[in-house]
Amino acid sequence: MSESEHRMIEILRILSAQDKPTGSKLIADELKNKGFNLGERAVRYHMQILDEKGYTERMGYSGRQITDLGREKLEKGLIYDQVDFIHSKFEEMIYLADFDYMAQSGNVVVNRSIIYNEESINIMKEIIETGLSVSPYVNLNKVGSKGEIEVTTLCGTTIDGILLNEGIPTQLKYGGLLKIEDNHPTKFTELISYKKTSVTPLDAFSNTNQTSVLDVITKGSGIIPANFRLIPAIGRQKAVDIINQLNKIGIGGIINISNEGENTLGIPVPEGMVGISIVGGITPFCAIKELGEEIDIKIAEEITDFKTLSPITNVNKPTLKPVNQKIHPHIPFLLSKSWNLIQQVNFNVEKRKGDIIANVSYIKKDELDNAIAIMEETYNSNPKYINPYYKLVDHPTDDSKVGIATICSLSIDGLLINNGIMSNPIYGGLLELTEPPLFIDLISYNGTTIDPHKIFLSKNMTSISSNIGTKKILASFKEVPYIARDYAVYLLEILKNTGFSIYKIGKPREVTYNAKADNYNFGVVAGSGLNAIGAIKEKGIDIEVKAIEKLIPFEEMDRL
Structure with missing residues (x-):
């Protein structure tokens, strides 16, 4: 799904939630709350396309409303089809x-x-x-x-x-x-x-x-x-x-x-x-x-x-010269870099002690108090979806900055593996908190060199801290063999009660929040530790987002 298609789907979602015709200014404001920086002119252009497709209908000067065809488009826009659609397209x-x-x-x-x-x-x-x-x-x-x-x-x-x-x-x-x-x-x-x-x-x-x-x-x-x-x-x-x-x-x-x-x-x-x-x-x-x-x-x-x-012009001054033939090390993919950390997770769910994987993001020290206040506010308003644990760490080279370590969702895979249960991180995604919540974007961990959640944050696609409209947060999707489901559920429930963000434990062949596990597996949807960091970024504070950085003893972490 292209960025333009995302925007049009979001416009349809906004119109679907309204009970009266809606104008471009309100739609532009709602889109901004959802992480799309689209002006009124751009909204009007997208609305013209939606009108032509029959998804929306102009109601005089009052604005547009969604049609039955538009509602059908929304219902059928299942993201687990989209992850195969891009390559096929x-x-x-x-x-x-x-x-x-x-x-x-x-x-x-x-x-x-x-x-x-x-x-x-x-x-x-x-x-x-x-x-x-x-x-x-x-x-x-x-x-x-x-x-x-x-x-x-x-x-x-x-x-x-x-x-x-x-x-x-x-x-x-x-x-x-x-x-x-x-x-x-x-x-x-x-x-x-x-x-x-x-x-x-x-x-x-x-x-x-x-x-x-x-x-x-x-x-x-x-x-x-x-x-x-x-x-x-x-x-x-x-x-x-x-x-x-x-x-x-x-x-x-x-x-x-x-x-x-x-x-x-x-x-x-x-x-x-x-x-x-x-x-x-x-x-x-x-x-x-x-x-x-x-x-x-x-x-x-x-x-x-x-x-x-x-x-439109001539190619009259080529910039690029021949490729530098120096042999560079193969660029490592995300999971290749992460599996060694995953294997070292030794967190004990009953003692609540041991190493977990942490994301470490860096911020100016004079912004720290404001950042922690935003994290606390975000957690208090969304305790079901935000992990409350964090730890302050030194910046390796810059004394004017401090790191905020949060729990990476790959820690959950490490914990299950440490207990003899295979867990595969499949997707990093953007989860919209509708009822039920639905993934609206997914990127495979296996085919990327960069954490998918960093991509969504860089494109301002989240709306974690907003109190207007439907929230969009970061989440991951994992696959676990069905034969281990009972023991996995036992461990995951303890983790959830401890404060880890476990959103949903699926069933075999179930479409879980719009993501699909392979046969003989079930899906687990977990929240990202970068949600609290994303809330800081949404408030306009300059923060260097990092992901999957290091191991940290859980018992050394503070709680919001």
Whole structure:
């Protein structure tokens, strides 16, 4: 589900809760409370789309109301389907892209984004001129009464479609952040797999505090979004020839093509395969965001005829140089880094003593009293959902800062494993506290290098501390073998009574809060220790969010 689709689902949720027509100002205010910074102009644009789809209906000057079709859309938007949908959607787009690069005709995959300031087009041109895009071919279309401009750009998935049409299958693997040093691509710093996520990988990294595209073009060093895929090694030379032809007609963005089985940019490549890295199609839009401009980015949105696009500028000063061939250590995925900590959890539920895994986030010391007050207020108003334990720790290098350690939900997996019960962390998610609560986003722990909860916090998607509207908090989903259910329930109930955030213990084959466990397993939904930290962030206090940092004796922790 793209960010734009999330926003429209949230608008439907808001209208569904109203018993009268609702205007764009109220909707914008409610969206802000839900973590979506969307102005009234952007809301009106989204409402027009919802009207066209039949999900909403305009009621004169009073505003809109949701239709029966809109309610049906809400009911069917199950997130456990979405975690498989993203990868399937890209495979569908690859299949439908039938572009003939020799004739320069046929269908291509495009991103459609909305900008609200016409001057942003100049920024986009500047980025395209440096080669930090897939193609200069775009289409600009005024779509709103307030000057909104729909920008259609070529998506890198088009190249996968072209290769497939030439008999070269691609396996789209990861979207991530790529580090550039002295104009040389060096290594991926973060990755998210295209499988088992409801958030499009590059969408997860499209925030101003994640990328530094402008630094790349002005200083030669920074972070850009990029994609990574695999092709069979036997097709390497043919792929190189095709890519060279594509460059001649204005379709590019290729960062690197590895040799067979060659580690590239910190990603291992299996024997018999070749890795290809491509600039993220959203890179020009990330630059616009970095300048603080409002933009609604939609990724791999649809198929369109190539003839509807035309060059907006020329690629006349390419920025990127050849890849730095230094062999970098493989970038470790989250669970690979976490399993050693999980195994060291030795918390005794009956004695309430032993080591747990802690998140440690850092804040200025002069903000500490305010931060603790926010944590206390958040816990007191949500004792069912907020873990009350914390510990203050020293910052390793900065005496002006202090760390706030909270209990990581992976501690629960460690406790169960320490008691002979296998527990697998499956998803980090965003849980909306409806009745019953429902996951509205899920990211697999197994396919990401960054804690999913940090992603949701960086995109301001939570509403933990708000007293208006439905709260959205951080939670995780775990799988435990059904045969161990009785003993697991016994241990989990003790943990819950101790103050750990255990929200739901599911049954086999049950959809638990919108997440689904495999056969012969049951699901456990637990709260994140970062919820209290998220509440601090929502109040505008600058806090450096960290996750899965270290082991801490539980008995040394304080309670709110």
